[in-house]
Amino acid sequence: xxxxxxxxxxxxxxxxxxxxxxxxxLDITGDHxxxxxxxxxxxxxxxxxxxxxxxILNKQIINEPHKRKTxxxxxxxxxxIDLSHTIEEGLITYKGLPAPHICDYLSRxxxxxxxxxxxxxxxxxxxxxxxxxxxxDCPFHRFENGKDTAEMELEKxxxxxxxxxxxxxxxxxxxxxxxxxxxxxxxxxxxxxTGWDRHWNTETYYENHPYLTQSAAEYLKDCQVKLVGIDSxxxxxxxxxxxxxxxxxxxxxxxxxxxxxxxxxxxxxxxxFTAAPPKFKGxxxxxxxxxxxVQQNL
Numbered sequence: 515x516x517x518x519x520x521x522x523x524x525x526x527x528x529x530x531x532x533x534x535x536x537x538x539x540l541d542i543t544g545d546h547x548x549x550x551x552x553x554x555x556x557x558x559x560x561x562x563x564x565x566x567x568x569x570i571l572n573k574q575i576i577n578e579p580h581k582r583k584t585x586x587x588x589x590x591x592x593x594x595i596d597l598s599h600t601i602e603e604g605l606i607t608y609k610g611l612p613a614p615h616i617c618d619y620l621s622r623x624x625x626x627x628x629x630x631x632x633x634x635x636x637x638x639x640x641x642x643x644x645x646x647x648x649x650x651d652c653p654f655h656r657f658e659n660g661k662d663t664a665e666m667e668l669e670k671x672x673x674x675x676x677x678x679x680x681x682x683x684x685x686x687x688x689x690x691x692x693x694x695x696x697x698x699x700x701x702x703x704x705x706x707x708t709g710w711d712r713h714w715n716t717e718t719y720y721e722n723h724p725y726l727t728q729s730a731a732e733y734l735k736d737c738q739v740k741l742v743g744i745d746s747x748x749x750x751x752x753x754x755x756x757x758x759x760x761x762x763x764x765x766x767x768x769x770x771x772x773x774x775x776x777x778x779x780x781x782x783x784x785x786x787f788t789a790a791p792p793k794f795k796g797x798x799x800x801x802x803x804x805x806x807x808v809q810q811n812l
């Protein structure tokens with residue numbers, strides 16, 4: 515049965531004045547429509563400019579034959595997937611490095627002395643090394659004259675076209691270039707999904723972890739990827755003293771993202787990846803809120 519929505523509306527303009535309508539009726543699909551969808555439709559359909567606050571009043575769904583094109587209800591355009599671990603007091607990310615200390619610089623109780631009754635604020639204080647939680651490495655992490663987090667271009671950190679390459683740690687810990695071939699990766703972020711993040715915050719996480727080899731790093735460099743991420747303890751093999759993957763990738767200004775998680779929730783391709791840190795001068799590594807934006811099927 516055809517459905518229509520009947521409602522009143524009030525539109526207030528930012529340059530003064532208002533527009534009001536009573537018992538407005540529109541055709542809809544289904545038997546529900548949100549106030550925001552109605553607001554978007556009114557502004558678009560009436561070609562209103564400088565619209566400010568809009569109120570939808572007395573909304574009701576009625577059974578009535580459609581008389582014109584139905585209101586286009588917008589499905590979610592994208593889904594954001596968090597790929598970062600939570601940083602908390604006492605978290606050990608890398609053995610031998612101190613855990614973060616998170617505390618109040620100004621507590622809510624103390625701040626009440628500074629403001630009117632019922633008003634309080636909290637100002638936090640964090641002491642930590644920059645290799646904490648999920649973080650990115652910039653060239654300065656490896657090279658004295660390399661770019662730090664303040665100098666890295668956003669084009670290499672945000673809204674990057676990305677692909678996931680799945681190499682389960684149960685299959686191999688040593689990821690060579692052979693595992694990366696036959697994929698379209700040029701100018702993209704390449705995220706290596708090993709499943710190692712399931713060991714996060716356990717003793718297992720720190721040893722015998724999946725890593726890329728020198729040949730893999732050279733192949734990624736030759737393909738001119740923009741960023742390489744992994745859901746493991748380190749992108750390099752940490753059993754020795756050499757770090758060829760860091761050297762090759764950071765030397766080519768290819769950002770590294772380590773300690774990712776939830777890569778199993780991503781499609782193999784067709785999404786964007788973001789891992790942007792604050793602009794700190796003199797810092798080559800810093801925690802990020804890494805996330806993917808996945809387009810929904812319309």
